Amino acid sequence: MISDLKIINIRVEKSNFELNTNYSQTVEKESDLDFNVGVLVNQNNESQGIIRIGCDVNTENPAESPFSMEVTMLGEFQAEGKPFKDYVINAISILFPYLRTHINTLTSISGEDPIIIPALNIYELLKKSDSSSSEQNNS
Secondary structure (H helix, E strand, O other): OOOOEEEEEEEEEEEEEEEOOOOOOOOOOOOOEEEEEEEEEEOOOOOEEEEEEEEEEOOOOHHHOOEEEEEEEEEEEEEOOOOHHHHHHHHHHHHHHHHHHHHHHHHHHOOOOOOOOOOOOHHHHHHHHOOOOOEEEOO
């Protein structure tokens, strides 16, 4: 069965990787991950929307980590037959693997141990980001 949710465009809005050249610890520590999600619904066409999902890695204490990274992905979607807000969870679920892959690839080619982001509970992520009340967009 083909979904009523169509991907219009997926792109990287922000990708920043900074190596900490002063980091000298030999004990490997787990990376700190902080996720955020934004939902924008087109005010002029409620079947269109944008999901913005971001992940900050080791940004709380970058001096205590081998690197820090900030990545934000944007996904533009079009829903058929229902408002986009009815497909927000699906849209985030579609966009999340792109974020995971980008972070994994970037850390892999940096010379650092690659980060493999575990599966996330999208409902909890939305609650944490206070995105359940969608923003409106006039585009």
